[in-house]
Amino acid sequence: MTGHDQARWIGRAEQAYEEALSSGDPRDLTHALSVLRQALAATPLEHPDGVWCRLSLATVETYLFKTTADLAVLNDAIVRLDELTRVLPRGDVDRRAALVNLASALADRYGFRTEPADLLRAVDAIKEALVTRPHDALLLTNLCILLHDHYRRTSDPADLDEAIDTGERAVDFAPPGAGYRHAALGNLGTARLSRYRLRADADDIEDLEAAIALLRQALEPLPPDTLDHVVLLAKLAEAWRDRFTARGDPADLDRAIHSYRLVTRRQLAHRSADALTGLGNCLGIRARTTGSAQDLDEAIATWRTAAAAPGQARMRFIAAALAATNLSEHGRSAEAVEDYATAVGLLPLLAWRGLDRPTREDLLAQSAGLGPEAAAAAIAAGEPERAVELLEQGRSVLWGQLLDTRTDLTALRDAHPDTAARLGLLAARLDTPSDDPDDRRRVADAWDVLLDHIRTLDGFGLFLLPTPFGQLSLAAARGPVVIVNVSRFRCDALVVGVDGVRVIPLPALTSEDVTRRASQCLAAAERLTREGHRAARQTIFACLEWLWDVCASEVLDALGHTSAPPLPEGGHPRIWWSATGMLTYLPLHAAGYHDPDDERPGDTVLDRVVSSYTPNLRALAHALRPDPATPGTEGLLVTAVPTAPPYAPATGPLPTAAAEADLIEAHFTGPCTTLIGAEATRSSVVRAMLTHPYVHFACHGGQDLSDPSGNALYLYDGPLRLTDLITLDLETARLAVLSACETALGGYVLPDEAVHLGAAFHVIGYRQVVATLWSVNDRTAPAVALAVCENPRNAAEAVHRTTRHLRDQHLDDPMAWVPFLHIGA
Structure with a gap:
């Protein structure tokens, strides 16, 4: 290619780049992406415009992600910027620009995927850029918000103190009129808001007032509807809501709702669920405060819109869960079932396979109790089989992911042997996760892409999708599986058989009692390992009797096991227990009155049935597979x-x-x-x-x-x-x-x-x-x-x-x- 051709491509790229960044229109960004890629193909790195092409392309890709939530283009930008930081010499101005842009792109991906390594790499990149320019206000501004995000992940106050200190230096070094001063003020305000929440002192709202002042000051020079204005206005809406909680002034809540409404009109795709969820939260608060049915209905509708938005999985999950739980709390369980189904369906995205196991566990902790609540809503709606399906999806998510990689590929291997072989190789890599987060991400992405392809193949449309009840019921081939569902709304035993589900209401069982008894029993068992403590023994026996009264006896009587059978050893009927929530810490198999002085012979699980446990139905079905012998x-x-x-x-x-x-x-x-x-x-x-x-x-x-x-x-x-x-x-x-x-x-x-x-x-x-x-x-x-x-x-x-x-x-x-x-x- 001649120098003239290169110059022509560069000229077209520069024009497309400027137009795209000026308009922010996804169509202009997509056009600029295409032109820049063509220019880059014709421009090697050592060309005078080679670095510019790569920096500009990465910038366009990052902006395009913000408007489309397309992770593929963001991943490409990160790879490109990472390469520049490796090949450009230290101290080079372009290398510093690559470090800053890399930190921004990694922060965006962290916000979407919640991979801790992305956040740590972003912090390291900004700190490296600061080495040669320690008083650079823009770099300090970026570092402030990254340190704040790190605090939100670790809950370590030291991280928050460092963020505030960095933010204060950024504001000090940012001259009046600087194009980035609003960001410095806004990031410091965000950090001060978090410190107010950390201290949780309604009588001391100095940090809250400072946050509001800083955010309002940051907003003053910004034209409405610009990206920076939208981001800061969303944070100010949070602060108004917090001040309403602290002071109870309805005007603050109205300000928050008004601000969120403005934000939702301009919010970018990768954060679209955030403002909608925030708006729903404020409407829900106002509904509880005033009793407004209209506000509640609008809150539900807003959360549902957020759950369907293309934003990050965590916020979409929160929105769906809020819609479901608010409906349940207002006695509208039948309406809540689909919202619970949406939230449960988002769990695989929330605990995405590309994340390390501790991060997935942390994210799943946010869903604690959701599966049992979903099941309770379905039971109330008269859909017991749906209850079992939702419960199966909503618990043992990590074990379910492991079972997915061990699925029987015989049918796929017979029809599409090459595809089955590729899936098997990916499954093996997922089962042995790498310490390299980029490698985990690539393998998990490849797994997701291949699954999408397999589901387009004839006869494989439901491949590794949530298991329907008809298949789950096969776990009961040798006897009933008793799922004891404990939720704050109701408690029931779901007896799963090969022909369907039987619901046994457990009105005397409550989630509060389960939590209290589990805590007491664990403490008593711990004491008994060190000394023969009579009170501890009595605590355990009292728990066993309570378990019998509120749960086990109801189940066994309903199943016809009303007394100790007059059969020889080995002739007892058999059942499987599958508890939920804190009931998993208690011994259902030992429930009953064991003291002869109680004069209740046979009133124990041990005397009536042989008990087994299973974490979920899929695991039991897997255990029932044929023995290859x-x-x-x-x-x-x-x-x-x-x-x-x-x-x-x-x-x-x-x-x-x-x-x-x-x-x-x-x-x-x-x-x-x-x-x-x-x-x-x-x-x-x-x-x-x-x-x-x-x-x-x-x-x-x-x-x-x-x-x-x-x-x-x-x-x-x-x-x-x-x-x-x-x-x-x-x-x-x-x-x-x-x-x-x-x-x-x-x-x-x-x-x-x-x-x-x-x-x-x-x-x-x-x-x-x-x-x-x-x-x-x-x-x-x-x-x-x-x-x-x-x-x-x-x-x-x-x-x-x-x-x-x-x-x-x-x-x-x-x-x-x-x-x-x-x-x-």
Whole structure:
């Protein structure tokens, strides 16, 4: 290409670029994008206009994302700017421009995807640009808002203090009349607003008043309807709302509503849900304050519009959830079902696969209780099967994502073998997530694109979409699954059978009582691990009796299990429990009156049925899959760590672990591999798990209720964490016995996600898992383990029979028999 041709392309690109940035019209931006790409193709980096072409193209792509919410163009801009920061020399003015633009693009993607690495990279980019210009007010302005976003993610006051300090310096260094002074004022006002909220002192609103003053000052020089005006006006609307909450002046709430209305007329696509949600919030507040039905209806309509907007998934989810919960709170549950369905349907986007697991858990914590609420609304609307479907979608989201990657691809492989092979490779990469956020994003994007393609193929339109009830009901092939749904609106048992759902109302059960009892029981169980505390024992027995009265007896009576059956051992009917919310921390399998002095023989779950658990229906259906019965896969792996690992100082020795291992090895009828002490390393255990369908662990377990993904089995050289386990896919696995503490206990903030070791073993392939809800009793754990070893194909019956026997022997010690439970088929 001649120099004349290059000059012509550059000239066209410059004209298109200026017109696009001036108008902000998506059509002009799209045209500029096309022209700049052609100019870039004809202009190598070393050309005098090579850097300009790349910077300009990235700028247009970033603006286009703001108007279309098209992540592909934003991703392209980030890659382009990142490349420039690597090839241009330090101190180069163009490199500094690339760093600033890169930080802005990364911040936009963080706001849309909530990937923490994007925010950290943005902060680093601005700080690097500041090295050569430490008093640059524009750079300080950008850093202020990034640090503020970092505070919102971490809740660390130090981050907020740094943001405010940076913002104050930006305002000090920004001369009057500077084109960016409004941004400096607005960002500082935003940070001051957050500090007011952090202190939550209605009597001290100095920061709030300062925020309002700063935001109003920032707005003064800006023409209405410009992008910067819209962004600042939305933040001012938040401040007006907060001042109404603090002072109760209706004029402030009216100002907030008026401001939000103006913003919604001009809000850009990538933030379109934000202002609509904010407007709905203010209308909802005014409806509660004045009793206005009109305001409530407008709030619902506004939230619904926000939920359907192309904005970030988190805000769309919040909007749909607000519409649903407000309708339910006003007794309009039937109307709320579709809004709940919208919110539940957004959960896969909220907890997108491209995010790391801790971030997905943090985001899902915002949806706690939503699935049970959705089910309650559907029950109230007379749609029990829909209730089961919504509950299945709204809980165990992380396990559902894992099960998606382990779906049976036989039909797809037969019809489209190449596509199935590509999906299988992507599934393997998703199961072993990279520490590189860009790599995670690329794999997750590729997975989403390929799924969209598969659903266009004949016969695969519903591939990996939410499972309909007809398929979910297959989980009840061996007996009823009793989903105990606990919500603040109502509580019910949903008895799932192969032919449908039966609703058993539980009017005496309330979410408040469940939370209180769970908290009491966990504290009592903790006390009993340290000392024989009579009051703690009584707390647990009182809880078991309460569980019987408000839940278990209602369910068993309705199912016809009205008394202890006059059958020999092993002849009890069987049911599966699937609890929701804080009820997951309580032992439904042990509910009842166990003290003979109560003179209520047979009024216990143990005396009437054999109980199993499942985190959700899909997991149980997965466990019921045909056993491949691969030749040579009958072996048992026994792992025991009798001494306290040095990396776990809070643990003590387990003198019975070695004896338990010897006992199991002596009674197992097939081949057995035993790893004890120094032999029980992480690598040796994982390697052995691949070839042994039966596994038994006698070791300490680590449980962090605030960070359940860190739950682990303590092996000799390090913890085998839950996050390590989920990278495994053990198709021939059959039974895992976890003779360790609290292996069936999930986290406080994610009770419906069942993030515990028992569920992890279950989902990675083990059809049956024997786990513990609370701490293990060293005296009785070997008895349970031995019974299961002698009857490994029916571990549920073995656990049931043994715990009944242990109860009769240790009636005054609930820790001797209550914690043991069975998960799976």
